[in-house]
Amino acid sequence: MKLQRLTFACGVVCLVAALGGPTLTRGAEIQVDRAQYFSPRLLGMGGAFTAVSDDRNLFFMNPAGLAYARRSIGFEFLPVNINNNSISALNFYSDNNDTIDNLDNLSDEDQAAFFDDLLGEIGGKTSRASAHFPLWVTLPAQGGGMPHLGFGFFARGSTDALAINGASGVPVASLGLDVQYTGIASAAYSWADVLPGLLSLGGSLKIDHRQVSLTSKSLLAISSNEDIDFLSDTVFGVDLGALYEVTPHLRVGVSVFDLLSNDFRFGGQDNPDPLDILNENDVGNLSPRWNLGVAWFTDRQAGPLTNSTLALDIREPGRVRQAFWSSIYMGAESHLSVLALRAGFYQGYPGAGLGIGPLQYAYFSNELGNHPGGRSNYQHALSLAFRFGI
Numbered sequence: 001m002k003l004q005r006l007t008f009a010c011g012v013v014c015l016v017a018a019l020g021g022p023t024l025t026r027g028a029e030i031q032v033d034r035a036q037y038f039s040p041r042l043l044g045m046g047g048a049f050t051a052v053s054d055d056r057n058l059f060f061m062n063p064a065g066l067a068y069a070r071r072s073i074g075f076e077f078l079p080v081n082i083n084n085n086s087i088s089a090l091n092f093y094s095d096n097n098d099t100i101d102n103l104d105n106l107s108d109e110d111q112a113a114f115f116d117d118l119l120g121e122i123g124g125k126t127s128r129a130s131a132h133f134p135l136w137v138t139l140p141a142q143g144g145g146m147p148h149l150g151f152g153f154f155a156r157g158s159t160d161a162l163a164i165n166g167a168s169g170v171p172v173a174s175l176g177l178d179v180q181y182t183g184i185a186s187a188a189y190s191w192a193d194v195l196p197g198l199l200s201l202g203g204s205l206k207i208d209h210r211q212v213s214l215t216s217k218s219l220l221a222i223s224s225n226e227d228i229d230f231l232s233d234t235v236f237g238v239d240l241g242a243l244y245e246v247t248p249h250l251r252v253g254v255s256v257f258d259l260l261s262n263d264f265r266f267g268g269q270d271n272p273d274p275l276d277i278l279n280e281n282d283v284g285n286l287s288p289r290w291n292l293g294v295a296w297f298t299d300r301q302a303g304p305l306t307n308s309t310l311a312l313d314i315r316e317p318g319r320v321r322q323a324f325w326s327s328i329y330m331g332a333e334s335h336l337s338v339l340a341l342r343a344g345f346y347q348g349y350p351g352a353g354l355g356i357g358p359l360q361y362a363y364f365s366n367e368l369g370n371h372p373g374g375r376s377n378y379q380h381a382l383s384l385a386f387r388f389g390i
Helices: 004-008 011-021 040-044 065-069 084-095 097-103 107-120
Strands: 029-030 070-075 080-083 127-139 148-164 172-189 199-218 232-249 250-259 284-285 289-298 306-315 328-336 337-346 349-356 359-367 376-389
Touching: 040 328, 040 337, 040 349, 040 359, 040 376, 065 148, 065 172, 065 199, 065 232, 065 250, 080 084, 084 097, 084 107, 084 127, 084 376, 127 376, 306 349, 337 359, 349 376
Parallel strands: 029 284
Antiparallel strands: 070 127, 070 376, 080 127, 080 376, 127 148, 148 172, 172 199, 199 232, 232 250, 250 289, 289 306, 306 328, 328 337, 337 349, 349 359, 359 376
């Protein structure tokens, strides 16, 4: 038995929180999160980006932002997100490597003492890690009468793990994997003579393929060569967005995601396990969700800072089991010479980020519970982002 399964198998308790709990029955209808591949820039700004949407985050925040993007092709070198609980789990494994490798040979008393240490250090805390691969092209129109175009391919692998005390005294682990591939084609158009300011409307067609696995079992039952039985499906969806430039310094935006989207109907299970939380024939519901945002921009210098942005979002209000205040995101960005400084409140939790050339970093938290301040999930996000003009 290898405890790295706990750390490495930390995918769908993104699904655990989104699916509504670890006691689903076969054929259940469950709520899943839509495709989202956010960069450290957005995360460092507190997630407030609906009215900004001038980089590759526009594919998941507001396709009308193509009007403000640069004409470029870009990619990021395996951006990673890892939460503090994963770091604690890795440290625990490193400190107890010999004990873990010989756990089956320990006496009952020594096993019980080890389980107490494990639950005391990392028990009840969701360990989460993910790695992305984003590749995109943005082609804003360079003259009037032409549409703005954008194309993207995004891949992600994420792992989740959660250990709790079992009825027999042996910890029970929920282990999950989530693999996702998303292709997007977007277009937007701008009008300067319809309203006093510039109006941009955009839309995206996307295809989203997902493979997921989520199992709950005794820690002693987890083996290092355990088979992973994935469920999978592919869905299509439509996203729409609008941006209105009230003044050169003020923009408002609105976006709606997963219009006309079919639901995930998970299948392809080769070896059904009664301990699997997800089962074949479960239906992953993708209901339409909308965002509303406002952003203020200035190129005036404030002390040593220049090119500042302030943004506020209301994202996915009315979501099932989510308090309204968990829908609030706010943030800011300013530049100090070659250094981009960011700060914000992501679902009420403070965070910050910075960028130096291609290196982007953010430290932030989202809410795993149903109410602000319930279950924080502080994470580190890091990437090397490259963009080339075309």
